[in-house]
Amino acid sequence: MRLFNFKKKQKPVVITIHGFGKRMHHQFDSISDFLRTNGYDVIQFDLFDYNNYQDVDYKIWIERAEQQVREAQKKYHNNIVLFGYSMGGVIATYLATVFPVKKLILSAPAYQYLDMSKIVDYGINSIKKAAGKPLDPDAFTSLQ
Secondary structure (H helix, E strand, O other): OOOOOOOOOOOEEEEOOOOOOOOHHHHHHHHHHHHHHHOEEEEEOOOHHHHHOOOOHHHHHHHHHHHHHHHHHHHHHHEEEEEOOOHHHHHHHHHHOOOOOOEEEEEEOOOOOOOOHHHHHHHHHHHHHHOOOOOOHHHHHHHH
């Protein structure tokens, strides 16, 4: 007789999205092997065909990535982790805005991340330059 009926929590599937290079999905082979050894399902795919010089439309690459997420949702629902490297980080970020995912992991994304403090600092410095004089920093305490 079982006293407790605990359901084993399903681990999320990890979808890897490679950068722009000839190794493509193989960029994630080591981490994918590690994850699989630890009970995770991993989806690896190629965004483009490296040997096809006609396969250069980034919109088609994004559609291929979206299709991988849609397929994963059928089995894992929203229990999905997106792991993007370089250009794949940009695509993974986009996918995380379109699909509900559990986590987003970015490795060397091909853009500079901005947060609110960086935006405020940039705005304050721009105003200072335009005014040609220092501003009172206490005037902006409510923004931080």
